[in-house]
Amino acid sequence: MKNKKFKPLFTVLLLVLVLALAGCSSQTSSSQIVHPVGPNSPGIWTHYFVYPLSWFIKQVASICGGNYGLSIIIVTILIRLALLPLMIKQIRSTKAMQAIQPEMMKLKEKYSSKDQNTMKKLNEETMKLYQQHGVNPLSGCLPLFIQMPILMAFYSAIRGTEEIFHNSFLWFKLGEHDPYYILPVLAGITTFLSQKASMANNPATGPAAQQMKIMLYIMPVMIMFFATNLPAALALYWVVGNVFMIVQTMAIKIPDAKHNVGGASK
Known part of the structure; x- marks a missing residue:
């Protein structure tokens, strides 16, 4: 099975995960901390994934003067930088697939x-x-697959850390949904732009192109819908991650364009 057939599947799985998180969020009180996270929290997932992320966000916030919104932005960028080698490998794998x-x-x-x-x-x-x-046909799906546990860990850290949950940033509370729906709209717009830039950098053909075109319009709408019910901190993570992805895609595309022009001139 080709790499192009896996991407829509992982995208759907990611959306199912977001839907589940949105359902959990709607069933809990907006002022209630669910399963407080601490160094002695039981369970492998909470102890080794959620708590370290919660601790790291709090440490960065302490450096930023207690600004948890700014901390989430910084942590999101650091996570994206950590995933950058995988994203570059994904792009190279996609181009190699196209070449063969x-x-x-x-x-x-x-x-x-x-x-x-x-x-x-x-x-x-x-x-x-x-x-x-x-060429590894599965390498293009790895970044999407890794995003799923990161998204779950972020959600659990937000819902289980009082300092994050009750903190405010700009016009919204991090633990509640954006009352003015600005973040959900930005999440939808940046998701569209991110996918558009990715498609321009890695054009597909045949049935894969049609699938990607459908997802180009469906994904932003669904992300925007889910972001209206999820904590604003998660929507903030989405927006910052998408902006990083757009910049990353354009940064990779510019050297490729210069290389192609140089090759053509020869």
Whole structure:
């Protein structure tokens, strides 16, 4: 199965996760701390994932004069920087997949029969082609997959840390949804721009292009809808992450454009 078929699946899983979080948020009081997080919190997930994130946000906030909104922005950028090597690898893998498409088409024509032996041979030759060009068809899905536990950890840290939950930033409380719906709108707009920039940098063809075009319009609307019910701190994480992604995509695209122009001039 190709990398392009995995991305919509992981995107749907991410949306299902967000929907579950939104449902949990709507069932709890806006002034209630759910399962306080501390150094002695039981459970592997809470003790080794949620609490360290909560502790790190509080440490950064202490450096920022107790500003937890600014702390979340800084922590989000640091997380994105940590994921940057994976994102660069994803982009390179996508471009490598595009480069070997003509050879893959030849393999499909050569092994066009649908019997079991021919399909097995096609899979073997495809894997050889991947190895020859250093392509990992699953590497493009890894950043999306990693975002799921990060999103869950952020949600749990916000709902379980009193300092974060009751703190205010700009016009909103971090533990409650944005009363003016500015953050949800920004989350939707930046999600659209982020996906648009990514599509421009890595154009797809065939059925994959149609799937990505559908997600381009569906994803921002769903993110905006979910952000209206989730804590504003989570929407803030979304907005900052999307802006970082847009800048990152454009920064990678500019050197590629210069390289292409230089190659063409030769």
